[in-house]
Amino acid sequence: MSQIRRSNFRKSLHQQLRGLFRKFPQSIRFPFYRRMVDCDPAPDSRLELKIAETQEELEACFQILHDAYVSSGFMKPHPSGMRVTIYHALPTTTTLCAKFDGRVVGTISIVREGVFGFPMQTAFDLTQVRAKGGKIAEISALAVHPEFRRTGGAIFFPLVKFMRQYCVEYFDTRHLVIAVNPDRIELYEAVLCCERLQANVIDHYDFANGAPAVGATLDLRLAPEVFRRTYGGRPPKKDLHNYFFELSLPNIKRPSRKYFTTNDPVMTPELLDYFFNQRTQVLPQLDDRKKSLLWSIYDQVEYRAVLPLLQGSADHGHPLRRHQRYSIRCPGAVEFSVDGSKRNFVLDVIEISLFGFQAECKLNLPLEQDGWAEIDLGQNKRSRVEVRSVRHRETEAGHFYGFKLTEPDTIWRECVAALEMSLTSGDLA
Numbered sequence: 001m002s003q004i005r006r007s008n009f010r011k012s013l014h015q016q017l018r019g020l021f022r023k024f025p026q027s028i029r030f031p032f033y034r035r036m037v038d039c040d041p042a043p044d045s046r047l048e049l050k051i052a053e054t055q056e057e058l059e060a061c062f063q064i065l066h067d068a069y070v071s072s073g074f075m076k077p078h079p080s081g082m083r084v085t086i087y088h089a090l091p092t093t094t095t096l097c098a099k100f101d102g103r104v105v106g107t108i109s110i111v112r113e114g115v116f117g118f119p120m121q122t123a124f125d126l127t128q129v130r131a132k133g134g135k136i137a138e139i140s141a142l143a144v145h146p147e148f149r150r151t152g153g154a155i156f157f158p159l160v161k162f163m164r165q166y167c168v169e170y171f172d173t174r175h176l177v178i179a180v181n182p183d184r185i186e187l188y189e190a191v192l193c194c195e196r197l198q199a200n201v202i203d204h205y206d207f208a209n210g211a212p213a214v215g216a217t218l219d220l221r222l223a224p225e226v227f228r229r230t231y232g233g234r235p236p237k238k239d240l241h242n243y244f245f246e247l248s249l250p251n252i253k254r255p256s257r258k259y260f261t262t263n264d265p266v267m268t269p270e271l272l273d274y275f276f277n278q279r280t281q282v283l284p285q286l287d288d289r290k291k292s293l294l295w296s297i298y299d300q301v302e303y304r305a306v307l308p309l310l311q312g313s314a315d316h317g318h319p320l321r322r323h324q325r326y327s328i329r330c331p332g333a334v335e336f337s338v339d340g341s342k343r344n345f346v347l348d349v350i351e352i353s354l355f356g357f358q359a360e361c362k363l364n365l366p367l368e369q370d371g372w373a374e375i376d377l378g379q380n381k382r383s384r385v386e387v388r389s390v391r392h393r394e395t396e397a398g399h400f401y402g403f404k405l406t407e408p409d410t411i412w413r414e415c416v417a418a419l420e421m422s423l424t425s426g427d428l429a
Contacts, residue, residue, distance in 0.1 A: 033190035034230070038152035039161075039243040041236050043251050044100070047154075049162040050253040052097040052107065053266040053426065055274060060104035061097050061141075062088075062275070068143035072181070074208040080279040086286065087111050087119060087140070089276050091265030091297065092327075094171065095141070096162055098155050105148045106155040108163050109141035112171060112263070115293040119207045120179050124197055124215040132219065133397035134174025137167055160192070161244050162252050168220055170255060172262040172329045172350075176218045179205060185214040191240070193226045194218045256429040259378035259415055260330035264425040272298070273306035283308040299324065302423060325353045326419045332359065332375035334387060334403070336366055347401075349375055354416045355405045360398050365389055373403065383411040 052058050062082035069075040069083050087093050092114035098106035111118060118138040120126070129136060148155045167173035180188055182201050188194040197215035205213035227241040236242065255264050276282040283306075286294070291308045298307060332347040347359040357375070366389065373387045391402030408416070422428050 029186060030190040033187055035238070037157075037191060037231075037238050037240060038154075039157040039237055039240060040152075040154060041243060041247055043154065043158055043249065045251070046101045047158060047251045048099045048253060049158055049249070049251050050097060050099070051255055051264055051266065052095040052104075053424075055271060057097055057099075057104055058095065058266070058271065058275065061095055061107035064104065064107055064145050065141050065143045067146075069208075072211075074181075074211050076209065078280070082275075082279060083141070084275050084280045084282055085119070085141075086116060086276075086282055086290070089267060089272060089282065089294070090114050090116065091263050091267070094166065094264050095266075096159065096166065098144075098159050100148070100155075105145040106159050107141060107143055108139065108159050110163060110167060110171060110173075111138040111140055112173065113137070115297060116290065118177070120177055120215060122207065123202045123205050123213065124177075124179065126177060126197070129175050129177060129197070129217050131396050132175065133395075134221065135172050136175045136177060137171060137173040139163065139176050139178040157240075157243065158249065158251060161247075161249065164220065164223075164244055165252070166255075170257075170262070170264070172327075174219065174221050176220060178216050179208070179213040180216055181208075182212050182214050185216065188216050192218065193223065193230060255425065257378070257425070258428045259381065259418065260328055260376070261419070261425070261428065262327045262329050266424050266426070268423055269302050269306050272303065277306060300423060324420065325351050325358075326416070328352050328377070330376050330378070332373055334359075334365070334371050334373040334389075336369050336371040336389075338366065347373070347375070350400075352377075352412075352416065354408060354413070356403055357405075358400055358402050360400050362399070364399070365392070365401050367392055370406075377411060377415045381411055381415065383409050383415070385409055385412055 052061050059082065062084050066075070066078060066081055066083040070077050075083060088095065088109065092112040093109055095107060095109045097104050113136055118126070118136070119140060120138055126136065144155045167176065177197070178188070178194070185196070189196070194216040195218070197217055202213045202215070204210045224241070224245045227244060231239050231241040233239070277284065283294070286308060288310045291310050295307055328349060328351060330349045332349045333344050334347055335342055335344050345361055345363055345365055347361055349357055349359045351358040369389050371387060372384065374382060374384050376382050385408060386406040387403040388406070389401055390404050393400045405412070418428055
């Protein structure tokens with residue numbers, strides 16, 4: 001009982017001190033937060049940062065997250081001892097983990113926009129972020145084991161560094177968005193240079209058990225210059241610009257990819273069943289629309305036994321395309337005959353299927369035109385195919401064109417076949 005009283009007293013004291021500190025002007029508060037930065041440019045070699053991909057790693061991540069959310073009042077205790085959401089089941093979500101001496105001590109999840117959108121979309125308006133163009137990812141499920149929370153950022157900063165690097169280099173992401181408790185929003189603004197999505201606080205955020213929340217965003221394209229102005233020239237342990245954008249950490253285990261895909265799915269049928277059917281009831285509790293969308297994602301026969309059955313009419317059946325499309329980010333070029341001469345147009349390919357692809361182009365392309373495209377689908381995987389431009393779509397993010405292949409070559413067929421047959425990113429390594 002005395003320990004509980006001491007804990008409540010310390011919590012009350014901290015709240016009162018934070019309340020007093022908030023009365024100081026921002027010009028004093030923000031520099032104070034930045035002086036607290038402690039980013040070790042040479043972390044302990046026992047620290048490893050990687051994608052959580054095994055049952056043991058994922059379970060440890062979900063347990064750390066559960067305990068952190070329960071202690072903060074962001075969720076009620078679950079019998080499984082884990083916090084697992086439907087977003088964790090999607091191939092467009094990647095969970096990163098920090099391991100120390102082989103033990104998971106920290107985690108963070110990155111949710112790229114997929115069939116279920118973002119958790120934040122239920123409460124926050126992302127219109128202004130979308131207007132800037134570029135893909136968005138929500139940063140969620142950030143937690144550090146209690147034993148490592150008082151280590152001066154020894155786990156937090158490496159996790160955030162890995163997250164930023166992964167989003168830029170592997171996840172095809174420009175904008176990060178995050179929902180933060182009002183008590184912590186200034187740390188994200190001052191230390192991580194985030195901007196608020198809106199001035200007002202959301203009083204009741206359902207995704208965090210009704211706790212209040214503030215939305216924030218970070219433009220990863222502009223971040224290097226913002227961090228340089230904020231931190232440039234400081235001592236190594238205080239210079240987050242050097243730490244995040246110039247320093248290479250050997251502790252980070254990069255994903256191995258044969259092709260330039262944009263996702264690193266890890267959910268095998270066995271893992272999907274274990275976490276979302278056996279330990280929790282996330283899948284059975286979905287409505288028919290979400291069940292149908294899940295079927296459209298996991299369309300391989302191996303997943304049929306673990307996916308939830310629809311309860312309504314047959315009209316909810318999963319809408320599969322004749323040729324499934326796959327998310328990818330790779331460079332390419334197309335050659336067309338324009339005014340009697342050959343002209344090359346640089347492409348940024350974002351999606352492929354067996355007989356077509358979608359690409360972004362900075363220049364205006366002629367439609368209903370035949371030509372030849374060369375696309376680097378992976379390392380030493382260049383495909384040369386005859387194509388026809390068939391569609392143009394202009395959005396706030398840019399100009400996108402659809403192409404139809406006359407006949408895929410061997411490299412193209414091998415790439416699509418590998419994507420069709422793989423259940424996880426490990427199958428493509």
